[in-house]
Amino acid sequence: MFPVPTSPFPSSQPLAARLIAPVGAAEVRLLSRAGATVLALPNRYSVTYLVMSGDAVVVVDVGSHADVPRILDALRWLGRQPSQVRAVVVSHYHFDHVMGIDALAQRCGCPVAMSRPAFDSLHDGPALRTPPGKAVWPFLLGWARQGFPVLPAADWRVVRRYLDPKAKNPFQSDLVPLDDGQSFFGLPGWKVRLTPGHSDCSMALVHRRAGFLVTGDTVRNYLGGEWNPLRVDPVQMEGTIALLRGLPIRTVFPGHGPVLDGENVLERLKTVRA
Ligand SMILES: [Zn+2]
Secondary structure, eight states, rough: OOOOOOOOOOOOOHHHHHHHHHHHOOOOOOEEEEEEEEEEEEEESSSSEEETTEEEEEEEOOGGGGHHHHHHOOOOOOOOGGGGEEEEEEOOOOOOHHHHHHHHHHTTTTOOEHHHHHHHEEESSSSOOOOGGGGHHHHHHHHHHHTTOOOOOHHHHHHHHHHHOOOOOOOOSSSEEOOTTOOOOOOTTTEEEEESSSSTTTTEEEEETTTEEEEEEEESSSSEEEEOOOSSSHHHHHHHHHHHHHHHHSSSSSSSOOOOOOOTTTTTOOOOOO
């Protein structure tokens, strides 16, 4: 059994997010099942997940430099050291999920990992497609639902690099590519699935026995749980939805918004227009 800390970890979601998001702001949650443990840590622009088995930790998505101290606090709260973090993972290469990745990886002395398409795009492979121009309005609506977070100076310094699909590798940490179906930094039961659609480089983490699915932005929860309507490739997104619906998932950890729970949780996700 995972030892549950006795004191709660403080929430930091802005009041505006609590008032504006229809289902409420994302909450800190620690879930443990079948030897797998996930801490949902809502951060500045997206939700960070600490994925754990045994002593090892992998951190998924660090949107902002401002998230790094909070993640280090969360590790301490869990009784873990930064040296126990085996990798910091990018669920997909969108700026609101990556700007703090390198800072945390350097603090922990671990590599950065990302899907094979994201890795290749930083090493002279095919460029990742950017979301269509009309995506800016729904994106801004999502920004509002998170309480209009402002970018701190450290994020302004790097944001253009992360918005440029032709940018070269901006990371000082070692980079590791992740392929479909591979196991995950020695964490028992966890597997990588490539889930293109929202972006060319989206990936998910699956733990079948626990029924856990960490989706990045393939799923978001602003309206009670919905397949992300922002899609760089709608056809690939349909394939991804079919793939994920075939898995025995009971808990979804979305890229934005509260954790989604319950039997057939993927069947109950809404399809909404962008
Ligand atoms: Zn995204």
